[in-house]
Amino acid sequence: MSETAEHLAAFAALLTAEGRALLDEVREVAPGGELAAATRLRRDHSPELVSAALTQARLRARAAAKFGAEDARRMFFTPNGVEQSTRATVAAHRAARFADLGVRSVADLCCGIGGDAVALARAGIRVLAVDRDPLTAAVARANAEALGLTDLIEVREADVTEVDTAGHDAVFVDPARRGGRGRVFDPEAYSPPLSWAVEAARGASRAAALKVAPGIPHEAVPDAAEAEWISDGGDVKEAVLWFGEAARPGAVCATLLPGPRRLLGRGLPDPEVRPVGRYLYEPDGAVIRAHLVAEVAEEVGGGLIDGTIAFVTSDELRPTPYAAGYEITDVLPFNVKRLKALLRERQVGTLTVKKRGSAVEPEELRRKALPKPQGRNAVTVFLTRVAGAPAMLLGHPLPR
Structure with missing residues (x-):
């Protein structure tokens, strides 16, 4: 069995009645008590299932900071999914911006574990969530089910570059910005590259948004885009490039959450240097x-x-x-x-x-x-x- 097949089998086991019961049982296991818990639980469950459940419990604990304790305890995660997914407050802000435009359907490309798809669906928007990784797509599908959103979220395992988005009002693209050696800083080294994502955004029926690293050079922002930098609780989380009806081409803004509070660029010259005041x-x-x-x-x-x-x-x-x-x-x-x-x-x-x-x-x-x-x-x-x-x-x- 291939490594991918093993991971899929382990995750599928968590979705069974036995797996879900085991997840409930290990929910309160502290990190220092994992070894004792594993020894005890292996008397009644397979070692593979016990290991998968304990791993999932750790991921849910980590994810609570991004998704809130209530959602995190019901959702499923992968290590990369916890690390790279959008914070729920930021995803909700973006979904509200789409909803305010009257967008009714979004193609969520590179959906990951489905964090943005969940926020969009909760805003009443129908979502096609696409990811090429089999396990990631399976987790996103499970999350839509766990949160009662399967009527609004369709998860598809596919290469996003081969997906037809013509039937959707808007497109959201979240390219992978991590490689085998860690963070990727060159936008053309994203997966898929920023240039492809920009073309996908320009082809959207009404509006589009591209999630990019907050350190993106301003000169890399296309002229047709509006660039938004977002912080949550004082921590910078991401930048978003907006296109179509969602954008004022060339505009720049900073959005502070909670709020939101939005500061729009006015093209002012650099401030003068002066002595330190009070x-x-x-x-x-x-x-x-x-x-x-x-x-x-x-x-x-x-x-x-x-x-x-x-x-x-x-x-x-x-x-x-x-x-x-x-x-x-x-x-x-x-x-x-x-x-x-x-x-x-x-x-x-x-x-x-x-x-x-x-x-x-x-x-x-x-x-x-x-x-x-x-x-x-x-x-x-x-x-x-x-x-x-x-x-x-x-x-x-x-x-x-």
């Missing part, structure tokens, strides 16, 4: 990736502390959802001894270190500057550059 603003990662720091600077009436650093400063407090704000108390040249003395003098026991444009590691500075935390006060230190010179900015976070 307030410092750290733009959200999606804002930085989208090259929209100038829009934040305009909102807060500020400028940059350095021409190459995405920190905005101003003398006036203007809260914005697109950046975390800090009140700055000290602007110092980089000097560990001076910082250590200052922290001791101010009875600092909690030190948060952020860096941008500095080679010093935050943990290294924390260990040297605050070797024995004892004080009752907290301080945030920014390791950065001010007008080209290494600097330390001390301050406190402002309420969001």
Whole structure:
């Protein structure tokens, strides 16, 4: 039996009554108790089934952060599926954007374990979910069934380059961005390549979206696309290229979840560099990736502390959802001894270190500057550059 056939057989066994009962039994097994549980369970079940169930339990625990505990406990996963699937909140945002256009059907190409297909179906959209890997397609099919969405999701095992999408309103493509050696950074090394995905998007009846890595170079974005960078809870998750009715060609935006809050690019020139003022603003990662720091600077009436650093400063407090704000108390040249003395003098026991444009590691500075935390006060230190010179900015976070 081939390796693929073995994996399919093991997964099929999990879908039997015996397999599902075993999955329920191992749900609460802690990592440290797996060996004892495996020994006990092998008295009544095959070793292969026990191993598959314990593996699935581990994957479900990992997937809870992306899919929520309730869905994760019912869904099925592969290791790559957990790693590469879209976070449920991000998938729901994208599905809502399709739904707002009146899209009724989507061809989900490179569907993986079906995370985006689930979000689209929950938005009332009919989905053709396609993946060429037999096990991945089987998992996606099982997930549609587990979540009661089989009336809206059709899973097809096929090469996406050979699928006719003409009968669907929209196309969504999520090319694989990992190879045998890890992450793939060249868009033409995606599977399928970005150029193929763009052509598939342009051929969509009404609209299309391509999920790409957030580090995609801006020059690689086609002129016909609208580029959206998305963060969730402050963490940048992905970029999406929109086409057709969903796009304003050439537009750039940053979307912050939860919310959503959407910052649109206005083509502003780079902000001026100015002295550090009373307030410092750290733009959200999606804002930085989208090259929209100038829009934040305009909102807060500020400028940059350095021409190459995405920190905005101003003398006036203007809260914005697109950046975390800090009140700055000290602007110092980089000097560990001076910082250590200052922290001791101010009875600092909690030190948060952020860096941008500095080679010093935050943990290294924390260990040297605050070797024995004892004080009752907290301080945030920014390791950065001010007008080209290494600097330390001390301050406190402002309420969001």
